[in-house]
Amino acid sequence: MKPYGNQLNFKKKVSYESKKNSEKISIISIKLIHQISDTINISLLVLIFILLFLSFNSQRKWSNTYKNLSKTRAINNNLIDYISKIEEFYISELESINTYRKTKPEDLIYLDKLPEKKESLFKKNLRSFIEGFSDSKYQRGY
DSSP, rough: OOETTEEEEEOOOHHHHHHHHHHHHHHHHHHHHHHHHHHHHHHHHHHHHHHHHHHHHHHHHHHHHHHHHHHHHHHHHHHHHHHEEEEEEHHHHHHHHHHHHOOOOGGOOOOOOOOOOOOOOHHHHHHHHHHHHHTOOOOOOH
C-alpha cells in the first residue's frame, strides 16, 4: 500500500487469465452493442426515407388540391360578377317599368302608309355609273 493523502490506494492483483477473459467479454459486449446501434440507425434511416416519400406524396396531393381550389375560387368570383350584372339589369328593368306608362288604344297614332317609289334597274345602274365617274371610281388607264 501506498498512502496518498488521506486515502490508501490498494493495488489489486489480477491474474492474466481473468484479465484476458474480461477483455473477451468486453469485446463481445462492445461488438453486440455496435450491432444493435447499427441496426437501430439503419432502421431509423429507412423510417426517415419512408416518411420523407410519404410527405412528398401528401405535399403533391395538397398542391393539386390547392390549385383546383384556386381555379374554383376564380370561377366563383366570375360567377359572382355575372350574377351582380344580371341583378343590376333586372333592377334597372324593374325601375323602368314604373317610368313607362302602359299605352291604350287611344294613345296610338296611326300613320298612312307611304307609297314606295319604284325605280327602274336601268336608271339605278346608270346613276351609280355616273357617280362612279364623278368620284373617280372608274379611272382611265395609260
